[in-house]
Amino acid sequence: MTGPLDDDSTDPESLALLRLIAAGGSSAVRCALIERFGGAARVLAAGVAGWRDAGLPEDAVAALSAALSAAVAPPTAIAWLREPAHHLIGWHQDDYPPLLRKSPNPPLALFVAGDPSLLWQPSIAVVGSRGPTPGGRENARDFARAFVASGLVVGSGMAAGIDTAAHEATLDAGGRTIAVLGTGPDVPYPRGNTRLHARIVGAGAIVSEYLPGTGPVAFHFPSRNRILAGLSVATVVIEAAERSGALITARLASEAGREVFAVPGSIHNPLARGCHRLIRDGAGLVASAQEVIDAVSPQIAALAQDLQQQLGAPIQPAAAVGTDARSGSGVDDPDYQKLWRALGHYPTAMDQLVQRTGLTAAAVSSMLLLMELDGRVFSQHGRYFRSR
Amino acid sequence: MTGPLDDDSTDPESLALLRLIAAGGSSAVRCALIERFGGAARVLAAGVAGWRDAGLPEDAVAALSAALSAAVAPPTAIAWLREPAHHLIGWHQDDYPPLLRKSPNPPLALFVAGDPSLLWQPSIAVVGSRGPTPGGRENARDFARAFVASGLVVGSGMAAGIDTAAHEATLDAGGRTIAVLGTGPDVPYPRGNTRLHARIVGAGAIVSEYLPGTGPVAFHFPSRNRILAGLSVATVVIEAAERSGALITARLASEAGREVFAVPGSIHNPLARGCHRLIRDGAGLVASAQEVIDAVSPQIAALAQDLQQQLGAPIQPAAAVGTDARSGSGVDDPDYQKLWRALGHYPTAMDQLVQRTGLTAAAVSSMLLLMELDGRVFSQHGRYFRSR
Numbered sequence: 001m002t003g004p005l006d007d008d009s010t011d012p013e014s015l016a017l018l019r020l021i022a023a024g025g026s027s028a029v030r031c032a033l034i035e036r037f038g039g040a041a042r043v044l045a046a047g048v049a050g051w052r053d054a055g056l057p058e059d060a061v062a063a064l065s066a067a068l069s070a071a072v073a074p075p076t077a078i079a080w081l082r083e084p085a086h087h088l089i090g091w092h093q094d095d096y097p098p099l100l101r102k103s104p105n106p107p108l109a110l111f112v113a114g115d116p117s118l119l120w121q122p123s124i125a126v127v128g129s130r131g132p133t134p135g136g137r138e139n140a141r142d143f144a145r146a147f148v149a150s151g152l153v154v155g156s157g158m159a160a161g162i163d164t165a166a167h168e169a170t171l172d173a174g175g176r177t178i179a180v181l182g183t184g185p186d187v188p189y190p191r192g193n194t195r196l197h198a199r200i201v202g203a204g205a206i207v208s209e210y211l212p213g214t215g216p217v218a219f220h221f222p223s224r225n226r227i228l229a230g231l232s233v234a235t236v237v238i239e240a241a242e243r244s245g246a247l248i249t250a251r252l253a254s255e256a257g258r259e260v261f262a263v264p265g266s267i268h269n270p271l272a273r274g275c276h277r278l279i280r281d282g283a284g285l286v287a288s289a290q291e292v293i294d295a296v297s298p299q300i301a302a303l304a305q306d307l308q309q310q311l312g313a314p315i316q317p318a319a320a321v322g323t324d325a326r327s328g329s330g331v332d333d334p335d336y337q338k339l340w341r342a343l344g345h346y347p348t349a350m351d352q353l354v355q356r357t358g359l360t361a362a363a364v365s366s367m368l369l370l371m372e373l374d375g376r377v378f379s380q381h382g383r384y385f386r387s388r
Numbered sequence: 389m390t391g392p393l394d395d396d397s398t399d400p401e402s403l404a405l406l407r408l409i410a411a412g413g414s415s416a417v418r419c420a421l422i423e424r425f426g427g428a429a430r431v432l433a434a435g436v437a438g439w440r441d442a443g444l445p446e447d448a449v450a451a452l453s454a455a456l457s458a459a460v461a462p463p464t465a466i467a468w469l470r471e472p473a474h475h476l477i478g479w480h481q482d483d484y485p486p487l488l489r490k491s492p493n494p495p496l497a498l499f500v501a502g503d504p505s506l507l508w509q510p511s512i513a514v515v516g517s518r519g520p521t522p523g524g525r526e527n528a529r530d531f532a533r534a535f536v537a538s539g540l541v542v543g544s545g546m547a548a549g550i551d552t553a554a555h556e557a558t559l560d561a562g563g564r565t566i567a568v569l570g571t572g573p574d575v576p577y578p579r580g581n582t583r584l585h586a587r588i589v590g591a592g593a594i595v596s597e598y599l600p601g602t603g604p605v606a607f608h609f610p611s612r613n614r615i616l617a618g619l620s621v622a623t624v625v626i627e628a629a630e631r632s633g634a635l636i637t638a639r640l641a642s643e644a645g646r647e648v649f650a651v652p653g654s655i656h657n658p659l660a661r662g663c664h665r666l667i668r669d670g671a672g673l674v675a676s677a678q679e680v681i682d683a684v685s686p687q688i689a690a691l692a693q694d695l696q697q698q699l700g701a702p703i704q705p706a707a708a709v710g711t712d713a714r715s716g717s718g719v720d721d722p723d724y725q726k727l728w729r730a731l732g733h734y735p736t737a738m739d740q741l742v743q744r745t746g747l748t749a750a751a752v753s754s755m756l757l758l759m760e761l762d763g764r765v766f767s768q769h770g771r772y773f774r775s776r
Contacts, residue, residue: 264652
């Protein structure tokens with residue numbers, strides 16, 4: 001992860017990654033090369049001969065070579081990255097969100113404005129119509145508030161209507177929200193959400209695979225939906241017409257192996273039709289947020305286990321409360337001790353914990369999740385403190 | 389089938405059947421004996437030795453023997469049967485409804501007040517809460533009207549609320565309705581439905597397995613629901629609380645291999661909860677009656693095919709419109725010609741057609757169904773006429 005820099009120079013790896021992003025083309029090809037060579041700068045250094053040696057088909061070699069010859073790291077993106085709380089996370093970097101990594105067709109990189117550790121937290125996508133009924137908007141708020149109360153992150157697409165209601169209710173309740181944009185991370189869309197965009201940067205995370213400055217383009221929105229679906233443990237559709245973007249997100253979530261839930265409604269409400277369609281097609285019918293939470297608790301436990309394995313930083317649970325995976329780990333782990341010292345009895349923000357421990361945001365995030373599950377740590381309004 | 393009699397004597401078979409009904413006990417045992425000996429009078433004549441020879445276990449022989457020694461054909465039932473449009477259909481009789489015969493635990497016999505040929509028509513059960521919302525009541529009416537418009541019979545349990553709305557809307561639309569009671573066929577329940585009871589006798593069919601004069605008994609109502617489910621091609625639950633009789637009917641319908649549908653509603657409507665439970669458990673979510681009709685059209689075609697095979701009275705279709713089963717049959721079938729002559733270009737009631745042709749109500753009913761499917765016959769307000 002590349003964050004705000006103290007001096008004028010952007011690190012070469014980020015510059016190389018920006019150039020690979022600007023080149024465009026298949027994410028899969030560029031991700032594969034990055035994985036093969038161990039970084040963006042190394043992909044560029046390997047050149048045509050190296051890519052060929054790596055087994056890249058000749059037409060893909062030619063396409064990437066042509067695209068890169070015209071691509072530079074965009075100055076606007078370089079400038080954006082120098083701002084505080086602006087981050088770029090590449091496919092090869094440890095902070096790349098693990099659930100998104102497992103999804104089909106993951107993006108090469110993410111621009112994040114705000115707190116990138118949220119992308120490691122279990123989150124639920126709350127999506128729906130841009131023009132919901134008052135009841136649908138209220139349901140979106142109710143579900144979001146209930147997810148916040150359970151310590152879950154709420155994701156959405158910052159569209160008008162249900163998305164906006166979900167983000168706002170989450171922030172109003174002191175919760176953490178992720179907005180995945182179809183524009184660049186610095187382009188609020190729709191324009192009416194300029195203030196919401198700023199609020200989310202301050203208390204959540206704005207996520208986009210598009211270069212800073214990228215305006216709204218119709219085909220980017222379904223693509224945005226795939227990232228939202230991929231980041232989320234589950235997707236809840238609150239209200240949706242028979243054909244709508246929310247149904248695309250739901251389909252993508254289902255293809256990513258994530259649970260999809262839909263809220264039923266009156267048969268006389270046209271905005272219940274999309275939800276009814278989803279339920280007929282196999283989505284779970286949910287009448288309350290608690291039903292979603294109950295249904296996904298195994299996935300959340302599995303996510304915690306994955307994070308633990310990936311980090312190799314096992315933590316001894318205070319008591320057996322969930323998965324077997326947490327057994328056999330030790331509270332005497334040095335990182336754990338470091339984090340425990342960094343925590344106090346007053347709520348502390350994630351950013352401060354990262355700063356105090358020198359650990360990555362991802363490591364701190366997953367350790368906190370495990371400690372929350374163990375009951376050692378409480379979180380309140382996105383801040384953490386010892387429970388004893 | 390035993391109908392109104394011209395003289396004072398009730399036929400011996402009906403008297404024997406009434407005595408078997410009055411004896412009570414397992415329907416399955418008595419149905420098996422009737423099937424083995426070919427009639428109720430013959431079961432009584434066979435006696436203990438005959439039942440034993442037939443392989444009936446000794447404890448069942450003893451129980452039936454004891455029960456019959458105390459049982460007589462009840463005079464109230466004999467008197468009821470002498471009234472016009474009152475019928476008793478035993479398990480061994482050709483008029484016993486074929487769908488009910490295939491259901492688990494079918495009743496030994498049915499008392500029918502009204503038109504017994506309706507029990508051979510494809511019918512949809514419309515059931516739900518006794519205390520529905522105004523919207524639920526309106527949905528019940530809408531669904532019933534749409535079923536009538538498609539020529540389907542609407543069944544229900546004549547309870548307050550959804551059941552009553554379904555029966556009334558069906559009759560108001562000139563359709564045919566079956567009410568399955570948990571009381572005797574002559575005991576309107578609830579009392580507020582006394583007038584509806586009389587309307588159904590006049591323009592539909594009241595069905596009960598209980599002897600005339602039997603008052604409301606709590607455990608009879610779930611048993612009533614099994615008959616409603618067994619008679620129906622499908623069951624639609626309009627509105628239901630989390631625990632309700634409608635859910636029992638739905639479960640029984642599902643156990644009988646019949647399709648179950650439920651109408652979703654707002655998550656804030658407590659009477660949508662039962663429907664949502666059913667949908668979670670596998671019932672079809674339906675937002676309109678047409679969806680039900682589309683879903684059950686194969687079952688209706690199969691029913692027509694069954695009736696045809698059972699009657700051995702194949703009818704040549706005017707054109708290929710549905711099942712293959714109707715091919716290879718002949719319009720020169722004598723019964724078909726008889727029925728065609730009995731039909732005219734003015735709507736004629738089923739009772740009149742039975743009288744004119746001398747055929748059984750079941751035969752006329754299934755032939756009319758096939759001719760309707762072929763487009764040779766139209767029905768309107770429960771009456772039939774030639775379409776050409």
